Amino acid sequence: MTHGEIGYIELLRGLAVHPAARGLADDVAVIPFGSETLILTHDTLVEGIHVREGEDAADIAWKLIAVNLSDLAAKGAEPIGVLVSHMLGEDDDAFVEGLREVLESYRVPLLGGDTVRAEGRRVWGCTALARATCTPVPDRRGAKPGDAVYVTGSLGLAMLGIEVRGSGSIEDLAYRRPTPLLDLGRSLAPHVTAMMDISDGLLLDAMRMAKASGCTIALEAASLQPLTPIGRFDAALRWGDDYQLLLTAPEGLEAHFSVTRIGVVEDAGGSSLLLDGRPPVEPLGFSH
Structure with a gap:
């Protein structure tokens, strides 16, 4: 059976029972960890949907990081670092330069990620990690x-x-x-x-x-x-x-x-x- 976004999230709610998931009613996961509270979020960009076809790869890299940092901003969080998934193409150098620009602008380290090559629309993903600066974390x-x-x-x-x-x-x-x-x-x-x-x-x-x-x-x-x-x-x-x-x-x-x-x-x-x-x-x- 095919589901839209809302229907699919409803299917997932039965799996996301850990309190950190916030019932999938928020944009982040919030995890108490020792004396800290960690905040995690993940976003995906798809060519032709979230970014235009033929978009400058440096701009794609910037937007990929920025939309994840925006989720952290809404929680009052301080970024720790990001993991980036990149779909290889002819503009990899430009993508890396865009990453350099955005990460340096917001003083966020690159911690790792994944690389793939495939046919069809390109897809990029980012997981951002942060620490809470106040409790309770906004919701x-x-x-x-x-x-x-x-x-x-x-x-x-x-x-x-x-x-x-x-x-x-x-x-x-x-x-x-x-x-x-x-x-x-x-x-x-x-x-x-x-x-x-x-x-x-x-x-x-x-x-x-x-x-x-x-x-x-x-x-x-x-x-x-x-x-x-x-x-x-x-x-x-x-x-x-x-x-x-x-x-x-x-x-x-x-x-x-x-x-x-x-x-x-x-x-x-x-x-x-x-x-x-x-x-x-x-x-x-x-x-x-």
């Missing part, structure tokens, strides 16, 4: 009724970036070389009740947080509108690849951090997600 499951909902930065830059390939603009770089918010994530972590990064679209990821937390997240269009490109509001909330942080916390956080209040957490109702009081129109974002 998708901690949003509480009465919390405010916040987001960092702008939404939709990567969506525009895919339309201006190679321009070197802020939008182009947002798609090709996203910036993991490691420092901001560490600063926010002690103050949040829930936090995750936005990879598949704000609406879809907000719904995931609401379902994991057993609540309703009510978003406000008037607060979100200034964060999106003019005339592209609906698309920007769904497109993804933003790698901003979505979080819940007590009211007033915006007075102390660079975050925008975009809604409120409510008791669970008929819908896990509301936009101006109504469930938003499907699809909410990217799903395999």
Whole structure:
């Protein structure tokens, strides 16, 4: 039987019974280890899906590491190192140079990985390891009724970036070389009740947080509108690849951090997600 992403994850939940797996309701595994708490995450990029066909291999390497570091940023974590899986091709030198650039930029060591050669679409994988900087480690499951909902930065830059390939603009770089918010994530972590990064679209990821937390997240269009490109509001909330942080916390956080209040957490109702009081129109974002 063929399953989509959501159905397949449901099949896996019966196997992922260790507390570190967080019920597969988060982007990372969290493992107490002596006096430390270790955080592990893994992401895969597929040519033609997560990166464009013919993408510069150096940019692919950057994005592969950056999306994993973004998951760590959402946990307030300090990276320890990465393991990288690479599918060989004619641009291996450029891939290694991109790896060098991103790893040096974020002071993250390469610890190992794997190499393969095969026909068809190329695939790359990365496992990132980190240590927690605060406890409890932020989770998708901690949003509480009465919390405010916040987001960092702008939404939709990567969506525009895919339309201006190679321009070197802020939008182009947002798609090709996203910036993991490691420092901001560490600063926010002690103050949040829930936090995750936005990879598949704000609406879809907000719904995931609401379902994991057993609540309703009510978003406000008037607060979100200034964060999106003019005339592209609906698309920007769904497109993804933003790698901003979505979080819940007590009211007033915006007075102390660079975050925008975009809604409120409510008791669970008929819908896990509301936009101006109504469930938003499907699809909410990217799903395999």
